[in-house]
Amino acid sequence: METRGKEKRTCVSMACMPCRNRRSKCDAVMPTCGSCRVHNTEAACHYNPDKDLRTKGALRKLLVDYGKEKRTSDFILRSISQGSEADAAAVVQLLRNNNKPENYSDIQDQVVRMLHSGGNIEVVSGPIPSGESEPMSVLTLDASQTTSSQSRHYGATSNLAFQGDELGLSTNEPAGEVPNWTTVTSDTELIDHLLKVYFTWSHPFHVLFSEECFHHGMGEKQRKYKYCTPLLMNAILAVGCCYSDRPEARKNPNDADTIGDHFFEEAQRLFAEVPDEASLPIVQALGLMSLRETMHNRVSSGRKYISLMSSMVAELGLERPPTPDRRISDAEVEVRKITFWGSFALETASAMWLGRTPSPLKPTGLGHPKLSPDLENVLWKPFGTPNYDGGETELAQPSRKYGVLLQLCFLSGIVNDFLNDFYSSRSGLTFEQSCLHHEKLQKWRVDLPTALQIKDDGITLPQIITLQCVKSAPFGLSVC
CATH class of the missing domain: 4.10.240.10 (Zn(2)-C6 fungal-type DNA-binding domain)
Known part of the structure; x- marks a missing residue:
């Protein structure tokens, strides 16, 4: 065979x-x-011929891939170096969330979509890995710390620390350098004046939004309406008119009762036209509209806007920290905290002045705004007073606005509990309850930082005086 x-x-x-x-x-x-x-x-x-580097085809593909990675890296670096601070924070967070090599191929498209959407990371699909903490801090609220889980905030090691002076976000920024945000007037000098008096006399105590993020959004060449909107701007100007003695601050220059009416009516019109959805600027604008109506002794109208504000706060879930699966920028996390605590303090104060039980909405695991020495030491100057021309003055001193907000958070929690106990029973507070709340208020006063106490031999900031008035108000109720 x-x-x-x-x-x-x-x-x-x-x-x-x-x-x-x-x-x-x-x-x-x-x-x-x-x-x-x-x-x-x-x-x-x-x-897999692409893995065999002995072939020309595999080498050619490898070179193409390297070229694509280099172009993507160059694009991302340009986005960070040439974009706004908020965009830089969002891009860096996106890179840290997409830390798998297989995600790098389409990272450039994700960055483009995110930047076109106004820096909102929520437009990018895919969950954030569980347990991952936010790496950056927008407002540098603590240069040695970072916040867990939206905001706005650059850490000390990110080289993107958000310093107001470095970014030109001072309250002295001329309104004429940015597009008009209101149709009421084209007088940019008037708008600049109203913004200055608002951020001097109202905002340091009623902090409903981040002043730094607002000015940043106002100065953007391409409007993204994330931190500054026409509705919010007109609400701010309406409140600012209450601190101005200019005839232009009135709808009828000869009638003092019409002060701020033109800006407020514009804010009402814009609010009626907004889509049926909640957003941070709308919450902030509603709080300001309520404040403005209360200042004009229109209590029922002010209460209406307070109720709308509280409902929208609950709808957005501002009383609790964002869940890990939500893609929210670090900046927005801090803005959310500032907005909630500002709204909570305003609602509690409204309940105290009106004599009623406050809203049941309370913080659920939400942290307080943290302090940054850089922002706390921004000088407060008495804009709008007759003898001040905008230059140097002996009255200038650190504004402490976020320190006031932090103490107002603690104080509002105490007053909120007091009001619930006081109005929940027909017989009022018992002696034991009165003593308990009195001890809490006294402890708050003792723990108050020296910088936030009334000075015996100097000028005390108006926001600090107002803070002390809020502390004393519950004693009057308990006596009555």
Whole structure:
């Protein structure tokens, strides 16, 4: 019987992946090579020419991939170096959230979509890995710390620390350098004046939004309406009119009762036109509209806007920290905290002045705004007073506005509990309850930082005086 000689193995230039891994000879038979049949690895037998760097095609593809990665890296670096601070924070967070190599191929498209959406990371699909903490802090509320989980905030090691003076976010920024945000007037000098008096006399105590983020949003060449909107701007100007003695601050220059009416009516019109959805600027604007109506002794109207504000706060879930699966920028996390605590303090104060039970909405695991020495030491100057021309003055001193907000958070919690106990019973507070609340208020006063106490031998900031008035108000109720 004629025997057949052993066939010579065909010389192949490419081996399947299992043969490459075990360094065995491969006959390159498709779909399964002989070696894989012997080693029972038929299921894993496949060929990947892109991994074989001996071929020109694989080398060419490798060079193309390297070129694409370099272009993506250059684009991202330009986005960070040339974009706004809020955009830089959002891009860096996006990079840290997409830390898997397989996600790098489409990272540039994600950055483009995110920047076109106004820096909102929520537009990018995919969950944030559980347990991942926010790496940056927008307002540098504590240069040695970072916030967990939206805001706005750059940490000390990010080289993007948000300093108001470095970014030109001073309250002295001329309104004429940005597009008009109101149709009421085109007088940018008047708008600049109203913004200055608002941020001097109202905002340091009623902090409903981040002043730094607001000025940043107002100065953007392309409006993103994330931190500054026409509705919020007109609400601010309406409140600012209450601190101005200019005839232009009145709808009818000859009628003092119409002060701020033109800006407030514009805010009402814009609020009626907004879509049926909640947002941070709308919450902030509603709080200001309530404050303005209360200042004009229109209590029922002010209460209406307070109720709308509280409902929208609950709708947005501002009373609790964002869940880990939500893609929210670090800046927005801090703005959310500032907005909630400002709204909570305003609602509690309204309940105290009107003599009623406050809203049941309370913080659920939400932290307080943290302090930054850089922002606390921004000078307060008495803009709008007759003898002040805008220059240097001996009255200038650190504004302490976020320190006031932090203490107002603590104080509002105490007053809120007091009001609930006081109005929940027809007989009022018992002696034991009165003593308990009195001890809490006294402890708050003792723990108050020296910088926030009334000075015996100097000028005390108006927001600090107002803070002390809020502390004393519950005593009057308990006596009555």
